[in-house]
Amino acid sequence: MTSPWLQPDTIAVHAGREDLAGLGVHALPIDLSSTSPLPDIEAGGTSYEAMAAGGAPTPEGGPVYARLWNPTVARFESALAALENADAAVAFASGMAAMTAAILAATAGTGRRHVLAVRPLYGGTDHLLSTGLLGTETTFCTAAEVAAAVRPDTAMVVLETPANPTLDLVDIRAVVEAAQGVPVLVDNTFATPVLQNPIDFGASMVLHSATKYLGGHGDVVAGVIACGDETAAALRRVRAVTGGLLHPLGAYLLHRGLTTLPIRVRAQQAGAERIAAWLRTHQGVARVHYPGLDGDPQGLLGTQMRGAGAMIAVDLRGGYEQARHVTSAVGLFTHAVSLGGVDSLIQHPAALTHRPVTADARPADSLVRLSIGLEDPKDLIADLDRALAARRPVAVPATALQA
Numbered sequence: 316m317t318s319p320w321l322q323p324d325t326i327a328v329h330a331g332r333e334d335l336a337g338l339g340v341h342a343l344p345i346d347l348s349s350t351s352p353l354p355d356i357e358a359g360g361t362s363y364e365a366m367a368a369g370g371a372p373t374p375e376g377g378p379v380y381a382r383l384w385n386p387t388v389a390r391f392e393s394a395l396a397a398l399e400n401a402d403a404a405v406a407f408a409s410g411m412a413a414m415t416a417a418i419l420a421a422t423a424g425t426g427r428r429h430v431l432a433v434r435p436l437y438g439g440t441d442h443l444l445s446t447g448l449l450g451t452e453t454t455f456c457t458a459a460e461v462a463a464a465v466r467p468d469t470a471m472v473v474l475e476t477p478a479n480p481t482l483d484l485v486d487i488r489a490v491v492e493a494a495q496g497v498p499v500l501v502d503n504t505f506a507t508p509v510l511q512n513p514i515d516f517g518a519s520m521v522l523h524s525a526t527k528y529l530g531g532h533g534d535v536v537a538g539v540i541a542c543g544d545e546t547a548a549a550l551r552r553v554r555a556v557t558g559g560l561l562h563p564l565g566a567y568l569l570h571r572g573l574t575t576l577p578i579r580v581r582a583q584q585a586g587a588e589r590i591a592a593w594l595r596t597h598q599g600v601a602r603v604h605y606p607g608l609d610g611d612p613q614g615l616l617g618t619q620m621r622g623a624g625a626m627i628a629v630d631l632r633g634g635y636e637q638a639r640h641v642t643s644a645v646g647l648f649t650h651a652v653s654l655g656g657v658d659s660l661i662q663h664p665a666a667l668t669h670r671p672v673t674a675d676a677r678p679a680d681s682l683v684r685l686s687i688g689l690e691d692p693k694d695l696i697a698d699l700d701r702a703l704a705a706r707r708p709v710a711v712p713a714t715a716l717q718a
């Protein structure tokens with residue numbers, strides 16, 4: 316473990332690398348073995364037992380098989396745990412594989428199958444819960460309704476802050492209190508550990524779609540959950556049985572990406588602050604959703620969250636038609652789902668990321684979501700200014716109509 320008294324930027328560079336000098340290497344090694352040589356039956360069996368219980372392999376027996384343990388993945392997990400002030404972390408093939416494991420670990424075989432979900436949530440999470448695919452029964456509610464909605468069979472509370480796509484902030488400590496001992500999972504994808512550590516406010520599980528800021532370069536799909544040792548053991552048991560593994564190449568890229576996470580997030584946030592302020596003055600914009608821009612009634616900025624982040628949502632005047640125009644008219648922004656990378660993206664949540672959400676809870680048709688990258692904000696503002704310019708009516712040539 317990296318010393319807890321180090322600053323987060325230092326932890327981001329050094330965590331999860333404690334065994335490298337002993338191995339005689341400086342860069343992170345990538346272990347691609349699907350299986351490991353066994354010294355003898357007993358040592359292999361004992362190590363297998365330890366991992367089947369959700370623990371680490373024994374030094375004598377080793378990892379046995381890659382679905383049980385991989386050292387490259389374990390190094391990334393220990394670095395992410397250090398950044399989230401957690402005992403441990405467990406990595407998965409995607410954010411949704413991580414969410415699936417969290418739900419299964421909390422519900423399957425526990426006699427509790429009720430989940431409380433604070434909306435809004437990422438469309439995939441909302442869909443997974445509303446379909447009951449994993450045998451759960453979900454009550455969707457607001458943060459203020461959690462206390463009244465908790466039941467004896469409530470297995471977990473799920474929330475996002477800032478929430479995807481509206482950037483609503485939720486008071487984690489207040490929800491933890493309202494949950495009356497029921498474990499609370501916080502999706503920390505938008506804030507990243509740089510801006511918010513939900514464990515410090517009583518969350519039991521902190522989930523990241525590592526695909527987004529942790530990877531940061533648009534080339535990895537992954538998920539990870541930071542939590543206490545006991546929960547980590549339960550998550551590893553689910554992962555070993557269901558097989559939603561993170562590949563070691565992905566873990567390597569994520570671990571390397573963590574070293575620049577603090578400077579990326581702060582630089583992207585500085586750009587987003589300028590762009591959000593500019594958007595607010597634009598006559599084509601009805602409303603800018605950006606934490607703290609129109610006040611912070613709950614007082615969460617500077618206390619729960621160290622900054623507003625680099626995601627912005629915008630209600631456009633002109634509704635769906637204008638959203639359709641703007642998402643196609645941008646040049647520097649890429650019209651694409653996902654977020655958190657070094658380059659800027661724009662997308663329409665109602666049509667794409669939040670398409671599977673039931674109509675009553677789906678984002679507005681006028682809403683577009685921006686993920687601000689590392690480009691110079693002046694260039695991004697110029698790009699948005701051009702795209703937001705009133706749409707010129709397109710004259711359709713008569714010949715085109717006859718064709």
Ligand SMILES: *Cc1c(COP(=O)(O)O)cnc(C)c1O
Pocket residue numbers: 409410411412437439440475479502504505524525526527536537538
């Ligand atoms: C993308 C996303 C997810 C799902 O993660 P995947 O890696 O795409 O499976 C979950 N939560 C939030 C907030 C997300 O943005």
